[in-house]
Amino acid sequence: MKKPGNPFVLAGFISKDYFCDREKELTWLKDQFVNERNMVLYSWRRMGKTSLIHCFSNLYESALGFETIYVDLMSTQSFKDAIRSIAQAVHQKYGRSSGGISKSLGNLLARLGMTLSFDPVSGIPKISFGLSSPIPPEESLQALGEFLDGRKKKVLVVLDEFQQITRYPEKNGEAVFRSWMQSFPGVRFIFSGSQRNLMRSIFSDQNRPFYRSTQLLGLQPIPRGVYGTFIREHFKKEGQIIDDKTVEAIYTWSRGQTYTIQLICNKAFALKQALTKKALEHIHFEIIEQEKPVFYNYMKMLTKTQWEVLKAIAVSEPVSNPYSTDFIQKNGLGAASSVGTALGALLEKEMVIEENYQYLLHDVILARWFQQQP
Ligand SMILES: Nc1ncnc2c1ncn2[C@@H]1O[C@H](COP(=O)(O)OP(=O)(O)OP(=O)(O)O)[C@@H](O)[C@H]1O
Ligand SMILES: [Mg+2]
Incomplete structure (x- = not known):
């Protein structure tokens, strides 16, 4: 196998050396x-x-x-x-x-x-x-x-x-x-x-x-600590340094989703210089920009209420009770019954998921896009 140009591989499995845990x-x-x-x-x-x-x-x-x-x-x-x-x-x-x-x-x-x-x-x-x-x-x-x-x-x-x-x-x-x-x-x-x-x-x-x-x-997310070691070691092997705080921030922003972690690390590695907070923010920006056509497609696919409920969950995620009056009023979502129907449809489409009694968006990059909007 030829050594890949970037140790954070995005195209499936190439060798155990570039495969975490x-x-x-x-x-x-x-x-x-x-x-x-x-x-x-x-x-x-x-x-x-x-x-x-x-x-x-x-x-x-x-x-x-x-x-x-x-x-x-x-x-x-x-x-x-x-x-x-x-x-x-x-x-x-x-x-x-x-x-x-x-x-x-x-x-x-x-x-x-x-x-x-x-x-x-x-x-x-x-x-x-x-x-x-x-x-x-x-x-x-x-x-x-x-x-x-x-x-x-x-x-x-x-x-x-x-x-x-x-x-x-x-x-x-x-x-x-x-x-x-x-x-x-x-x-x-x-x-x-x-x-x-x-x-x-x-x-x-x-x-x-x-x-x-x-x-x-x-299959659950790869544990934070194990992924952190993998990331640091690959940077170090190629003579680059990444500090612990930045590694933590990458895992948190990605919510532990393997693909998003790999993508951020791939882009960070390609910079070939110390990853500043600003540079990491720019990577986030690039990733979100790239996904925007997908988000506009989602918008077309969903009803107005479904889109609003999706956004409300994204900005407050993880949400423990999206059916509560408190959540509905805080986000100006209208009648409880139509919020319930919209949420049912979003769960059915797996746009919203329930994990350990908490609701969040399936697509972490979409969630980050909603969260950065004013
Ligand atoms: N253990 C791992 N270490 C490093 N990178 C990984 C690991 N597992 C997966 N990846 C990377 O994560 C991305 C997603 O992996 P993969 O396509 O296997 O996921 P999937 O669960 O099959 O996705 P989908 O639900 O879209 O079918 C790929 O870019 C792959 O290279
Ligand atoms: Mg697959």
């Missing part, structure tokens, strides 16, 4: 894996789920003798898309032999009614469904499962952004994936997702198919 979580994943348990990883956004999974595979694939099939379901809209994404990931993993694709992979694609083509410009291989109507998802998954189960090495299938399946037009997504998982006890699964409440209910609600069939891990 997560020791307990890695041990947990390893423990589940060796004991043949399927896993669920969930957290608020940008905490480090995907990077943690890549780190786990990178560290343990050869030691534990397994191979990873990583599938991102974020952009899938139906079972058909999901099957194509899984097949694409399988092809990416096993289809690169010098003598073309193996017989077993060719058979699998034929069974799925899929064809392999090459993008005329980039030359990148692409899997697509042929002209005949695709076989039912259950049968496609069965074929994929048999192929994966038949590999020499154990296979770990990662289905990232798994909550997306609840948006498919087919209503039996959870039942179909649950029976896929159960039909192949030799294949290990990680279901990962960033809509925390939805992920928790898919896997813990006793009326849903996945109830008590997996081990759950909710």
Whole structure:
């Protein structure tokens, strides 16, 4: 691996040297894996789920003798898309032999009614469904499962952004994936997702198919002290200094959210000089400016009351009782019933989250933008 130009990496996992902590979580994943348990990883956004999974595979694939099939379901809209994404990931993993694709992979694609083509410009291989109507998802998954189960090495299938399946037009997504998982006890699964409440209910609600069939891990922020040491050491290694107070301020402003901490440190490191209070404020300003188009989109998406409630929570966060007359009056929010409805919608959209009986904005940069407004 080439040394990165900046030790505060923003694009996923590149090596353990630039990856902070997560020791307990890695041990947990390893423990589940060796004991043949399927896993669920969930957290608020940008905490480090995907990077943690890549780190786990990178560290343990050869030691534990397994191979990873990583599938991102974020952009899938139906079972058909999901099957194509899984097949694409399988092809990416096993289809690169010098003598073309193996017989077993060719058979699998034929069974799925899929064809392999090459993008005329980039030359990148692409899997697509042929002209005949695709076989039912259950049968496609069965074929994929048999192929994966038949590999020499154990296979770990990662289905990232798994909550997306609840948006498919087919209503039996959870039942179909649950029976896929159960039909192949030799294949290990990680279901990962960033809509925390939805992920928790898919896997813990006793009326849903996945109830008590997996081990759950909710990813929390990396502890302040551990992250602080990581930040200081990387600055020091490159001959730069950052004082403890500044490190504290970075963690607090980011509310411990991994991505935001990495982004601030990346920008601070790039300055190649002592980070003054003013320089840190300028970094905050730049980060907020960059996100503004996203904020204006939120504004368009929400009703006026929802936007006002969002702002009121941001400026007073963490808020313990947003339904109280005190909070409503202090922020001039109008009728309690409409505040209640707006808050319900914001919680449903996960724009506002509830953590330890306190309400706050999910998007920390949006919260900081509201807070700096006069
Ligand atoms: N332990 C870590 N140490 C250093 N950087 C990390 C760590 N974990 C994640 N990151 C960085 O934080 C950012 C977010 O990580 P990642 O994409 O893995 O989060 P996620 O929870 O999967 O996000 P999303 O909810 O958007 O899918 C990335 O820029 C990644 O490089
Ligand atoms: Mg992710």
